[in-house]
Amino acid sequence: MKKGILYWITGLSGSGKTTIGNRLYYELRQEKENVVLLDGDVLKNIVGRDLGYTEIDRRKRAVQYARICKVLTDQGIIVICCTIAMYDEVREWNRKNNKSYVEIFLDVPMDVLIKRDQKGIYSQYENGKIKNVAGIDIQVEFPKSSDLILKNDGSRSIRECVAEILKIPVEISEDYKRDTDYWNEYYRKTDIGEPSLFAQEIGDMLIPAKNILELGCGNGRDSIYFLKLGLNVTAIDSSDGVITQLKKKYEENNIYFICDDFVSSSAIFSGQYDYVYSRFTLHAINEEQEIEVLHNVYKVLKKNGLFFIEVRSINDELYGKGEKVGENSYIFNGHFRRFIKMKDLVNKMKTIGFEIVSALEKRGFAPYQGSNPPIIRIIAKR
Numbered sequence: 001m002k003k004g005i006l007y008w009i010t011g012l013s014g015s016g017k018t019t020i021g022n023r024l025y026y027e028l029r030q031e032k033e034n035v036v037l038l039d040g041d042v043l044k045n046i047v048g049r050d051l052g053y054t055e056i057d058r059r060k061r062a063v064q065y066a067r068i069c070k071v072l073t074d075q076g077i078i079v080i081c082c083t084i085a086m087y088d089e090v091r092e093w094n095r096k097n098n099k100s101y102v103e104i105f106l107d108v109p110m111d112v113l114i115k116r117d118q119k120g121i122y123s124q125y126e127n128g129k130i131k132n133v134a135g136i137d138i139q140v141e142f143p144k145s146s147d148l149i150l151k152n153d154g155s156r157s158i159r160e161c162v163a164e165i166l167k168i169p170v171e172i173s174e175d176y177k178r179d180t181d182y183w184n185e186y187y188r189k190t191d192i193g194e195p196s197l198f199a200q201e202i203g204d205m206l207i208p209a210k211n212i213l214e215l216g217c218g219n220g221r222d223s224i225y226f227l228k229l230g231l232n233v234t235a236i237d238s239s240d241g242v243i244t245q246l247k248k249k250y251e252e253n254n255i256y257f258i259c260d261d262f263v264s265s266s267a268i269f270s271g272q273y274d275y276v277y278s279r280f281t282l283h284a285i286n287e288e289q290e291i292e293v294l295h296n297v298y299k300v301l302k303k304n305g306l307f308f309i310e311v312r313s314i315n316d317e318l319y320g321k322g323e324k325v326g327e328n329s330y331i332f333n334g335h336f337r338r339f340i341k342m343k344d345l346v347n348k349m350k351t352i353g354f355e356i357v358s359a360l361e362k363r364g365f366a367p368y369q370g371s372n373p374p375i376i377r378i379i380a381k382r
Contacts, residue, residue, distance in 0.1 A: 003261075004034065004073035005170055006098045007080045008091070010143065011106030012134055013121050014113040016152045016161075017082035020106065023162045025080050036072060040083040043068065053132040055139065062090045070097050075267060086140035102168050105146040112153050195225035197365060198279055198310045198377065205306065205379075206231055210274035213300070215262040215293070216281030220246045226277070227255045234271070236262045263289045269296040276300070276307045280366075282345075283312040283338045286326060291348065298352050301382040307354065309378040313361055314339040316373040342376045354380040 007024065009017045018039050025037040047064045051057040062085035069079045095101050114122045124130045125137075132138050143149075147168050150161050199222040206212065208230030217223045217235035219242050226233045233255040237243055243259040250257065260268060263285055276297045282290050297307055312318075314328055319339045322332025329338040342361050350356065357379040365375035 003098075003100055004075070004077040004079060005100040005102065006069050006073050006094060007078070007102045007104065007165070008069075008094055009080065009082045009104045009106065010085055010091075010146075011108060011152070012084060012086075012110075012113055012140070014116040014118050015106035015108040016158075017084075017106060019158060020104075020150075020152070020161050020165075021080045021082035023158050024165055027162055027166065028078060028080075032078060034076060035078045035080070038065070038069065038079060038081045038083075040065075040085075043081075043083065053138070055132075058085075058134070058138065059087055059090075061085075062087055063093070066090050066094050066097075069094070073098055073100070074261075074265060084134050084140070086134065086142060088141045088144070091143060100170055102148070102165070102170060103143060103146045104148045104150060104165055105143040106152045107149050108151070108153050193221055195222050196279060196310075198222075198308070199225050199277075201377075202277075202308050202379070203229055206275060211272070212275040212277060213268070213271075213273045215276065215278045215297075216284065217257065218242070218280075220250075220257065222277065222279060223255060223257070224250070227253060231275075234258065234268070234273070236260055236265065236268055238262070263293055263296075269300050271300060272302050273300055274302055274305050276305070278308065279310040280312070282309060283340055284336060286329065286338065290345075294348060294352055294354075298354060298382060303382060305382045306357070307349075307378075307380045307382070309345075309376070309380070310365065311340050311345070311376050311378075312337060313374045313376050314341050315361070317371075318373070340376055342378075345376070346378065349378070349380055354382065356380050 009021050011017050021037055021039065025035055028035045043065050044061070046068065047061060051061050062083065065081060065083055065085060069081050072079045091103060094103070117123050121130070121133055125133045134140050148164060150164060152161060206226065206229055209232065211232045211234070212226050214223050214226070214233065214235040217237045218239065220235060223233050223235040235255065236258045238259060238261065240259045243257050246257040258268060262268065262281065282293065285293070301307060316339055318332060318337065320330065322330040324330055325336070326338070328340070329336065342359060346356055346359050359378045361374055361376045363372050363374050365377055366373070
């Protein structure tokens with residue numbers, strides 16, 4: 001599964017956003033079926049018309065538009081969004097949260113916009129019938145780093161404008177496939193085996209028939225253990241090879257294996273769970289992604305639900321080995337590892353709203369092939 005693309009077409013009223021967006025939609029539809037066109041008027045109906053046209057209301061609406069687009073792109077949809085929404089914070093949020101992001105600014109002189117006046121907005125303003133018009137009495141923040149600036153003043157055809165957009169190289173992000181080849185090969189050589197010591201340790205805390213979500217399930221050994229305890233299990237991992245095999249073997253049981261991004265999957269984090277289990281996953285992502293996971297887990301946990309974490313510590317003997325790629329982060333033996341400070345992680349969780357039930361760091365939690373590093377275990381309650 002690949003993430004979708006967001007084409008964010010912005011410009012003042014009358015700049016041609018809908019016309020160009022519509023043509024782009026049909027050009028893409030010739031080769032793709034997963035394309036959605038979201039025009040500003042359509043989006044207003046989706047989010048409701050409770051918001052007015054003051055600058056504050058416009059900012060709120062723009063943020064809502066951006067979040068709707070991300071929900072769709074996370075599920076592999078190509079989204080064309082045509083909206084004024086001229087605020088730096090919204091465009092920066094888009095670029096930060098959509099790796100496959102194309103921003104197009106339709107730069108049209110005001111005198112041309114007034115002559116076009118397709119919706120009668122500018123004439124109504126001049127006649128005193130309306131106010132709060134973007135670019136006139138509502139301040140806008142013009143884009144500063146768009147991927148394409150189109151001078152859509154009538155000097156070029158719509159076909160030419162769309163052709164320029166289609167020339168823009170788009171990075172199709174598959175960031176969630178973190179070290180996929182490494183882990184597919186690793187799991188191919190290993191049996192499922194016994195559940196981890198952590199899974200066995202928390203087994204008595206789990207109530208049968210409750211719902212548990214496992215983030216980064218690997219070969220499924222802990223997920224299958226939870227199934228045997230009588231839980232309804234949802235398990236997610238980016239290792240497509242092992243997930244395919246697990247789905248075939250356990251498709252008749254109360255367990256569902258998903259190949260997707262456990263960091264930001266809008267689908268997986270749209271449910272509600274009694275427990276979330278994360279063993280050796282938070283250190284497989286960067287700190288920014290970790291924070292996103294923590295927020296998502298807090299959102300999907302039911303009240304008094306439990307979050308179980310086991311993760312590598314900065315006191316691990318492997319700390320500092322390999323190529324440094326970030327703070328406390330290294331690539332060693334072919335895959336990424338980040339090492340965690342327990343105090344920092346606990347503080348992040350408390351800030352989000354978690355109650356820390358227990359937080360321990362010691363050896364003996366996860367011995368493996370002669371190695372017995374200090375490991376962090378945290379149990380938190382929503």
